[in-house]
Amino acid sequence: MGVRSNSGFYLSRKLVTFMVILLSALLLTVAVLGSFYARCGHTSPQQWENPGAARLVQQQQIQKEKHVVQNSVTRAPETWTGTKRPIWSWDNSRPPTTRFWNHLSQSTSGPLDHWRLFTSGPWGHISSSTSEPPSTLEPWDDLTLSTSEPQDYPTSSTLDSRDNLTLSTSEPQDHTTPSTLEPRDNLTLSTSQPQLYPISEPWNYPRLPSDLVPLHYDLELWPSLRPDRIEKSKEFFSGRLNLTVRCISPTSRVLLHSLRLSYESVKVLGPLPDGLREDGEQRPVGQVAVNRLWEVQEMEYVVLELMETLEPGRRYVLQFNYSGLVNQEDKAGLFINLYYDQKKYRALIASQMEPTYARAVFPSFDEPAMKATFSITLVHHPVYAAISNMPVIGKSEREDTDGSKWTVTSFETTPLMSTYLTAFAVCDYNFVNRTERGKEVRIWAQKDAIANGYADYALTIAGPIFSLLEDLLNSSYPLPKMELIGFPMFDHQAMENWGLIMFDDFMLLQKKNDYPERKNIILSTVAHEIAHQWFGNIVTMKWWNDIWLNEGFASYFELELSKRLDPQIMKDQFFYDNYMTHVLSEDTALHLRTVSTVVKNYTHINEIKALFDKYVYLKGACMVRMLSKFLGENLFISGLQSYFKTFAFSNTVQDDLWNQFQMVVDNQSEVVLPASIKSIMDGWTHQSGYPIITLDVSTGKITQEPFYLAEDTNQKTSTYNKIWTVPIHWTKNGIVQPVAWIENSSKVFPEMQLSDSEHDWVVLNLNASGYYRVNYDQLGWKKLSLLLQKDPKAITTTDRLKLFDDAFMLSWNNYIELETALELTKYLAKEDDISVWSTVLKNLVIKEFVFDMDNYDIYPLLKNYLLKRFTLVWNIYSSRIRENISAINNDNTILQPLKIAFERICWLGLEDCLQLSKEIFKEWMNHSDSIKDIMCFGVAMGSDKEWDFLLSVYEKSTDIEERFSLLYAMSCSKEPWILHRYLKYALSTSLFTDDEKYVFQIVGLSEIGRFVVKDFLIKNWQPVKERLGLDFFSTLVNIIARGISTDAEVQELQQFFGNMQEDIERTALFNQLERRKNKNLEKAKRISRIANWLKENMND
C-alpha cells in the first residue's frame, strides 16, 4: 500500500502544496525582510522436502478442484433468486450509512484498548454488565502468540530465542460445542445472539480457526449505481458468493470474517464428490443444513452453526446471498467518488481492501495467508466500465425486477492470492494503453484527463518498470494484464491490488504546467506499486507483523527502479536526504517500534493500520539497502531470485527471506560474513534504534552504543546493552578498504589507527551504506576538518553530506561539542554541491533563532560567515537557473536542496538571490498558468481587494491542490484585521469547512499571525472550542508559545490558556509550556555558542 499517512513520507497534498508555495513564501520573505534589513520471511514446522514442488502439486490440485467445484456449483440448487435484489430484511436498527463506518476509524492503542474490545462484545448484554476483562482473557492479550495457520500453508515462527516469549502453536482452547447449542427446528437464519458461551469460543479469538481453508471464491457483486439516479442508487450493493472450502478438522461451526453485511440466505453444499462416477457423470452434491447464522460484530465474524459436522479432507461450498453498504465517506471496502467530468456530475464505485476491508465486501477468510483463487463477476449499469484484477472473459445482459437492463461482466480466474488484494471498479472512464511483452497495460482516468494527455506519462513508465522487475527478479509477472486507475479522491495515495493498481489522481496524472515534483512523485509511486506486484502480491507476508517485507522492499525498489529508468533522479545522497535521515533523526533505542514485530493478534483494524509507518517504509528500505551493500548487488539479487522462485503464490515470514540469502551466501566464498544473515539482520529488524559507532583513531578502537536523543538521557539505562552486528564500509586515505564488522560493544582495528601525519585519515560508513551514525575522537574529527579544507572532493558528496548530518545530530544530542561540528564548515567556500550546503544551512539558519529568541546578533554573524563562503556554489546554480530553469525543475537531486538553500540564502540577504527572485517572479507574471505561484506575494503586498479576489477563486475551485495553495496564500496578508477576518470566516462560516484547523495553523505560523491568533482566541475561545475541538488545543498552544523563554512568559500564557481549560488540564498545560521554555532556553544557549564561534572564526 502506498499509504504513508502515518509516516508522512508520501507527500501529502498539504505537504506538496507547501513545497509548491515554498518559492512564493520565499518571495514574500524577500519582500518583507528586504524592507527591514534590506536583506531572507523457511517452512520450519512442516518441512517440505522440496517446498517448490510441494506447492506446485498443491496448486495443480487446487486448479483441478476448482474445475470440479465450478461444475458442481452450476448443478447445485440455485440460491440466487433470479434477478431479485436482496433487501434489508432483518436489521432495522442499522444506523445511517455514514455512522455505519465510524467504528472503523475509532482509535485504539495499547493493551488497554485491547481488552476493552474484548469486553465490549461480541454480545451486547455482556458489554453492558461487565466492566472488567474476564481473567481468562489475560494470557491472550499480548504475550500468547499463536502461529496456528491453515495446514495447507506451511508455517514458521518469526520469533527467535531472545524474544523470551511464550510461543503457542495451538488454538487457545478447544472449540467444544456448548450444550446450549441444541439445534432448533426450522431455524435457518438468525441475527439474534446466542446465549452466553465460555470466553474460549472461537469467535472470541481474533484469528480464524484452522478448521477450514478457502480454495476458491466465486463472487458476484452488484452495485446499484446508475448514472440517471446517482443520489438514489449509490448506497448499497448486493452480493452472491459461492465459496469452496476444504475441511481440515471436524467442525460444525463455520467462522468467516464479515463486516456489516446483511445475509438473505445461506447454504452449505457438500461434501463435494471427489472425481466422477463410473458412468462419467458428476456425483450429486449433498447439502448440510444450517441451523443458525449469527454475527459477532465486535470481532467482525459471521458464524454458521451446522446441523452436521463437516468431514476432514472434504470440500464444501458455502453459498451466500447478502447485501452491503457502499461507503459514502471513507475510502474503504466499496466506496464511492462523486466528481465532475466532461461537464457532468458523475459517480464511480471502487474498492480498497487493505488491510481488512474485504470482509466488508464479501464474507471471507480475510487474513493474508488464507490465499485462494477468485472468479469475479460485476453487474453494473451498461454505461459503466467494469474492471477487476483479471481480464474480462465475457459479458451478458440481465434484467432487474423493475425492467432495467444491467450488464454482467465476468473476469478470468485469478492465481492464488490474498483477499486484501482483490479489486473492483465500476466507472465512466476512458483509458490509454500499450503492450509490454505481449501484455496490455492500461491507464484509466476521467475522460477529460485522458483527452488532455494527463495519463500519458504514467503509460510511458509503467510497462518498462514491469519489464525491469521481471528481469531483475527473474520472475514473470503472472497476470495477463496490468491496469492502473486514478480516482479523484482515494485517501490512500495508492494501492497495489494485483492487476488493478489504484491511485489518487494526484499520484498518477500529470497535468500540463504541473509542479515539477509531480513527475517524480508519479514515477516513484508507480514504481513502488509495481514493485508490490512481486513484494506482497506474488509473495505475501504471513501476517501483518512482517508488513515490512512488502513495504520496505517496495520503498527500496521505488528508487532503484526510478534510478534505472531515469538515472538523474536518484543518487546515494538522494536516498539519504529523502529516506534515511527522516527516520534516523527520531529512531532511538527507547522506541518500542521495530521494523518487524512479534506476531500479535490484532483485534482492531487500527492496530494493523498503525503498522504502516515510517519504520516499515523508510527504516525497512534502509534495512534492504544495507543488506544489498554488504552482500553486494549480485548476491543480493540472487537471494531475491531464489526467494521468488521458492515462495511464489505463498506466504513468508522474515526468516524465509534470511534463509534464501543464507543459501546464496553459503554457495560462494567471495563474501564472508561474521555471522549468519539471520543473526545479523534480526538485530536490526527486531531492535529499535541504531548504534553510534565511535572510532578512536589513535588506537583503532571502535565502540558501539545505542543512540539516544538528548531529552532521553535519564531513561536509557534499560536499553544501553543493545548490540548490533554492524557492517562498516570504510576508506583510508582515499582507498576503499574491505568491509569491517563489529559484533560486540568494542573491537580494535589496528588498520584504522592513524598517525599524526595530515595525510592520514579515515571515513567510516561510506555512502551511508549502514543504518547508523559515526563519531570520531577529537583527532579523527580534526583530521576530517583539515581534509575538507585541503581537498573536499577526497570524499564523495554523500559522505560529506552524512558527515555534516552526523556531526550536527551528535552535537545537538550532546555526543560531541557543537564547535566540533562547526569546525567542519570552515572549508565551505570550496563546496560546490548544493545538497551538502542544504544540510549545513538546515542546521544553522533557523529563522526562529532570530525572531522568536530575540537574538538578533547572530543574524549578521551568520550572514557574514555563510555568504562569503556561498559564492562558488551560488555562481554555479544561479547561472543554471538563469540559463534553463526547467532543467533544474526536472532534476530531483538538485531541486529540493536548492529550494532549501535558496530560501535561507535569500533570507540572509544575498543580493543576487534577491535579484534572481525578482527575475523569476517577473517571468511568472508573464505566464498566466503560473498565477497561483505568485498568490502569496500578491496578498502580502496587497489589501483586502486581493484577498477577496482569492476567496472568490477559492470558492469556485474544485482542484484540491489549488484550494490549499489559496488557503495558504490568504494567510500571507500583513494586515492584522484581514487575518483576523480570515479566522472569523473559518470559525463562523462554512467557507472553509474541513480546513478550519489548517487556516488557524497557517495564520499562526507567520510572525504577525501568531499575535492575531492569540488575540482571536481571547475573544472567541468558546466558539473555537466548539468548532475545532479540544484536541486542537495543544496545537494552538504550540503555535502561540513558540518563542517563550522566560518564567514570566510561561505565567502569562498559563493564565491565558488556563482560563480555557479545566483544572486537571492545567497541569498538562503548565508542563507543555515549561517544556517549550526549556527547549527554547537550550536553543538560546546553543545560539550563543554558535555566535561566539562565528565571531572567533569569521575570517578563517
Ligand SMILES: [Zn+2]
Ligand atoms: Zn506500499
